[in-house]
Amino acid sequence: MDRPRFLADEMLGSLARWLRMIGYDTEYVRDLPDGEVLALARREGRTILTRDRQLAERAGDEGLLITGDDLDGQLGQVVSAFGLRADRRMTRCTICNGELRLTPAGEVAGRVPERVLAIRDEIFVCQKCGQVYWKGTHWDDIGRRMERVLGPRSGNSPR
Numbered sequence: 001m002d003r004p005r006f007l008a009d010e011m012l013g014s015l016a017r018w019l020r021m022i023g024y025d026t027e028y029v030r031d032l033p034d035g036e037v038l039a040l041a042r043r044e045g046r047t048i049l050t051r052d053r054q055l056a057e058r059a060g061d062e063g064l065l066i067t068g069d070d071l072d073g074q075l076g077q078v079v080s081a082f083g084l085r086a087d088r089r090m091t092r093c094t095i096c097n098g099e100l101r102l103t104p105a106g107e108v109a110g111r112v113p114e115r116v117l118a119i120r121d122e123i124f125v126c127q128k129c130g131q132v133y134w135k136g137t138h139w140d141d142i143g144r145r146m147e148r149v150l151g152p153r154s155g156n157s158p159r
């Protein structure tokens, strides 16, 4: 089965960021009429994630009504509905959903603190907006949250 792609609508900004963080192609839209959200999702083969009951009903099989109020609950709902795994972290930009590319440290000199270059051999750059990523302290936070949401035996603990 293809890796699912998502379209999150307003009020689900954090959820969208987290889905990108664990490697799922997730667009985020705000202030878009329902008809356009539906058309965009259909055009790009995305499942709509929404807190809007009406929109979820219109989307039918191509939508999921997000019922949780907090991020853990929301992420857990999507993870179990689609059987997601956090096996492709560091593949999507959390800001713009662009693809990340593993980039030699030499190419990012000046854009990353010296101390990071000294200890991190894996630097990732967003191909769309240029944001630079590395496995910093929040890497462990991601692992912890995924463990909480997915359970300890999901193979999602930090490397």
Ligand SMILES: [Zn+2]
Pocket: 093, 094, 095, 096, 097, 098, 126, 127, 128, 129, 130, 131
């Ligand atoms: Zn980006």
